[in-house]
Amino acid sequence: MRDMRIGVVVFLCVLCLSQAAFAREPQKSAADWAADAVMKGDSRRNPQAGKAQDAKDERPLTNDEIAAMIKTRLAALRKARAARLAEERNKAAAEPVVRGGHWSYEGENGPEQWGRLKPEWAACASGQRQSPIDIRDGIKVDLEPVAFDYRPSRFNVLDNGHTVQVNVDPGNSITLTGRRYELVQFHFHRPSEEKVNGRGFEMVAHLVHKDAGGRLAVVAVLIDSGTAHGLIQTVWNNLPLEKHEPLAPLAAIDLNQLLPERREYYTYMGSLTTPPCSEGVLWIVLKAPIQASPQQIAIFGRLYPMNARPLQDSFGRMIKESN
Numbered sequence: 001m002r003d004m005r006i007g008v009v010v011f012l013c014v015l016c017l018s019q020a021a022f023a024r025e026p027q028k029s030a031a032d033w034a035a036d037a038v039m040k041g042d043s044r045r046n047p048q049a050g051k052a053q054d055a056k057d058e059r060p061l062t063n064d065e066i067a068a069m070i071k072t073r074l075a076a077l078r079k080a081r082a083a084r085l086a087e088e089r090n091k092a093a094a095e096p097v098v099r100g101g102h103w104s105y106e107g108e109n110g111p112e113q114w115g116r117l118k119p120e121w122a123a124c125a126s127g128q129r130q131s132p133i134d135i136r137d138g139i140k141v142d143l144e145p146v147a148f149d150y151r152p153s154r155f156n157v158l159d160n161g162h163t164v165q166v167n168v169d170p171g172n173s174i175t176l177t178g179r180r181y182e183l184v185q186f187h188f189h190r191p192s193e194e195k196v197n198g199r200g201f202e203m204v205a206h207l208v209h210k211d212a213g214g215r216l217a218v219v220a221v222l223i224d225s226g227t228a229h230g231l232i233q234t235v236w237n238n239l240p241l242e243k244h245e246p247l248a249p250l251a252a253i254d255l256n257q258l259l260p261e262r263r264e265y266y267t268y269m270g271s272l273t274t275p276p277c278s279e280g281v282l283w284i285v286l287k288a289p290i291q292a293s294p295q296q297i298a299i300f301g302r303l304y305p306m307n308a309r310p311l312q313d314s315f316g317r318m319i320k321e322s323n
């Protein structure tokens with residue numbers, strides 16, 4: 001028993017030293033660790049389950065066993081410290097490089113800077129499949145029509161600080177090349193982000209769809225100034241009073257009303273037009289614009305006078321268009 005006590009005392013001292021050396025190792029006291037180690041020592045001496053446990057508490061730990069436990073404990077402390085340092089490094093790397101990672105359409109966090117504001121937004125600067133683009137020189141072919149399957153749906157309106165976004169309940173989808181994409185939300189830009197043969201439009205609505213594998217397909221509906229639009233008015237009627245607080249009216253909207261009669265389109269591969277500017281987005285830009293009244297366009301303009309990313313280099317991308 002005396003040997004064991006001496007052993008435990010030595011063990012405690014070494015543990016205290018090791019705790020001091022790895023000062024930020026949290027919570028457990030050295031005494032706790034000693035107690036744990038003694039327990040573990042016991043179980044190590046009786047590795048096979050079901051074997052008789054008699055007299056196990058009597059045998060003192062040998063110096064070798066104590067040394068082995070200390071070695072194990074020190075290794076665990078070193079490992080925990082390395083893990084903690086790695087975690088801190090990762091956290092630091094994920095921190096925005098400049099100015100808090102907020103982005104905007106103008107000023108010091110404007111589009112030219114997006115790719116530098118966060119490492120995960122690098123594609124905004126370095127990507128070669130970025131959107132929007134000036135749509136021109138499309139290859140005219142017989143494009144498969146987009147099969148729109150939209151139905152009256154509940155929705156909520158969100159002012160997310162960059163645009164007015166309408167989140168739509170599940171049940172709306174498009175199908176193209178055998179792939180079904182579910183409508184997630186739509187939102188607006190003023191002026192239109194995309195241009196067609198150099199021509200811009202007053203606004204554009206982007207209808208964002210996602211397939212089961214997470215692939216995005218965005219239908220762009222260009223908006224000209226003209227007569228008032230019923231669905232857009234419904235959205236404006238339900239603008240929330242505060243940013244980031246969605247308003248969920250009892251009414252339903254039917255997205256078919258947002259589509260022009262003619263459904264010819266341009267299509268190309270591009271990206272999200274806001275950070276993180278992720279690529280691999282299938283763009284479907286309907287050729288025929290719809291109309292909203294000057295008053296309706298002005299209402300959006302009071303919230304977002306300019307929320308369009310500048311045109312991006314097309315890098316010789318293929319653009320196809322319906323005949």
Ligand SMILES: [Zn+2]
Pocket residue numbers: 187188189206273
């Ligand atoms: Zn958009």
